[in-house]
Amino acid sequence: MADRRKTDTSDITIEEKLRALYNLQEIHSAIDRINILRGELPLEVQDLEDSIMGLNTRIAHFQDDVKDLEKEIAKKKNDMAVAREAVAKYQAQQNNVRNNREYEALSKEIENQSLEIELCEKRIKEYGAEIVEKNEAIEQAGVTLGEYESDLKNKQQELEEIIADTAKEEEQLMAKVKDLEDVMEPRLLNAYEHIRQNARNGLAVVMVQRDACGGCFSKIPPQRQLDIRSRKKIIVCEYCGRILVDPEINQVSTPEEA
DSSP states (O other), X not given: OOOOOOOOOTTOOHHHHHHHHHHXXXXXXXXXHHHHHXXXXXXXXXXHHHHHHHHHHHHHHHHHHHHHHHHHHHHHHHHHHHHHHHHHHHHHHHTTOSSHHHHHHHHHHHHHHHHHHHHHHHHHHHHHHHHHHHHHHHHHHHHHHHHHHXXXXXXXXXXXXXXXXXXXXXXXXXXXXXXXHHXXXXXXXXXXXXHHHHXXXXXXXXXXXXXXXTTTOOBOOHHHHHHHHHTSSOEEOTTTOOEEEOTTTTSOOOTTTO
């Protein structure tokens, strides 16, 4: 299949270029209106999706923390059981000691093991409180997650309905944009796109209205208006940089009018 090539632009007049620029602007403005109709929904949907992902990650971390704390509690309970067995063993041995030194040594071991039991009980209580706190955080995050998911579902449905309503129109407009871009020289198209990106409301091409720029509303001298109406060269507003066209730009001049 042959490659699609851009139309030769060498024989296109300035007037035709201006008309193409104006038509391109009109189409882009129509596409912008579609995007305005969609409003902030695409960004809101993306923000909600990011928030849901973050909440799921947070909940997973809390759940992992709870599991780790439960393991620590089980370990401390085991340590307590071992310590209690040691206390019982040392107490039994105290009944068979031969002197005070042995008795005092066993008493010291019993004291150490009793302290270990107290410490384990303290840690178990602390870990239990942390588990309660983590579970409360999980529950709260779960409530928020449910709200986000419900909100996301509604916004996705709303966005899908708007897209469905405007998809065909947008597709047709984009096809017109492509057709116009194919007949415009790259340098001019790049200049148009640069102006459009930096201009308020995406307006790169504006009409002269009431002797003023249709973009920034600055007054345009009469001689410059004559130059604009002549369509012999591309003229930009000296204040805002937008491309200026006359209100009759889409009216093709006849030989008699010329």
